[in-house]
Amino acid sequence: MTLFTLISMANAKNYFKTHDDMCDGTQTIQCTNDFNTVRNLQIALNRDKHINAKLKVDGRWGEKTKEAVIAFQTYYGLTHTDGWVGKETKSKLDKISKNIKFPKDKQVKHVKLMKYNNYADFRKHTNLRKSYSIYEDKKLLSKANGRNTKLKVDISEQRIRLYVDDKVALCAPCTTGAKRKLEPNTGIIRNQSTPKGTFCIKEKIADKRSTIFGKMYRGKKLVYKGDRRKYKGKKAKYVGASLKNWMRLTSGGIGLHASKYVKRYPGSNGCIRLPYKVSKTIFNKVRKGTPVSIVN
Incomplete structure (x- = not known):
């Protein structure tokens, strides 16, 4: 897209729709993160009073901007809350920023993306406890056959790692069980911590519904919404919550699954929530019997 086109579109109704996606830079994700679009993204997020972003408008894609995007996606109930500014997020941004007059675009070089040579390099440049960044080694992932894979969930970091031949092929954020979880329907606070120990995948269902x-x-x-066992009302039809890419660990209902509610702190009812794309990758690379260790 030429500079002239960018300038002519700067104050258009569908500004974000006309520009490329914005996202983290890793070995497997390609996004230009142009200065102008990132700057205008920051302006739009700052104007949204629902998320209280308070971003520095510097046109640089970084962790704080991504966290604000996730807050934006979560507040508006978008399909994905992974910080990727894609089609759906850009559409919503256009709706909430239609009255904003963005500054004229500047001709600047694209912001360079961080490239990680290996997992050790990723660890060195990433705050694993706070960051939503995902590390993938595509070459190593291509060698996964189920028999040579294992998973490790670190509760203290809220991170999941997929190992292939004992090497980290994927490292991503996850959300484990909360120690103090409020049940809205009863008002009772319960300990819903994810159990620690060594398990194995007992069941794989691509599109499971919670029972x-x-x-x-x-x-x-x-x-009613919540735990069906606590429903005391008249007879009603039950529709279970969607648990995409379900991987069961215990007979008591603990497992790994996709969720749009992946935070950087424990918050689930015991299961391990994963970003959708991460859950799909893991689901396709492991098999029944794959060992899973959960540590703190």
């Missing part, structure tokens, strides 16, 4: 957590409907009206 415990979900919604109750009477006709088309939602009458």
Whole structure:
């Protein structure tokens, strides 16, 4: 896209739709993160009073900008809350920023993306406890056959690692069980910590529905949301919550699955929540019997 086009579109109604995606730079993710679009993204996020972003408007894609994007995606209930500014997020940004007059675009070089030579390099440049950054070694992942894979979940870092031939092929954020979890329907705070220990994948279901957590409907009206075992109302239809790329670890219902609610602190009911793309990769690379260690 030429500078002239960028300038002419700077104050257009569909500004973000006309520009490339914005995202983290890794070995497997390619995004230009142009100065102008990142700067205008920061302006739009700062103007949204729902997320209180308070970003420095410097046109540089970084961890704080990504965290603000995740807060934005979470608040508006977007499909993915992974910090990737894609089609859906750009569409929502256009809706909330239609009255913003962005500054004229500047002709500057694209912001260089961080490139990681290996996992050790990724660790050196990443705050694993706070960052949403994902490390992938595509070459190593291509060698995964189920028999040579294992998983490790670190509760203290809220990170999951997929090993192939005992080498880290993927490292990504996850969300484990909360020590103090409030049940909205009962008002009781319970310990829902993810159990530590060594397990193995007992079951794999690409599109599972929860048998415990979900919604109750009477006709088309939602009458209850939460643990169906605690529902005390009249007879209603139960629809289980979606658990994409489900990988069971215990007979008690603990497992790994995709979720749009992946935070940098424990917050689940015991299961291990994974970003959708991460859950899909892991689901495709492991098999029933793959060992999973959960440590703190």
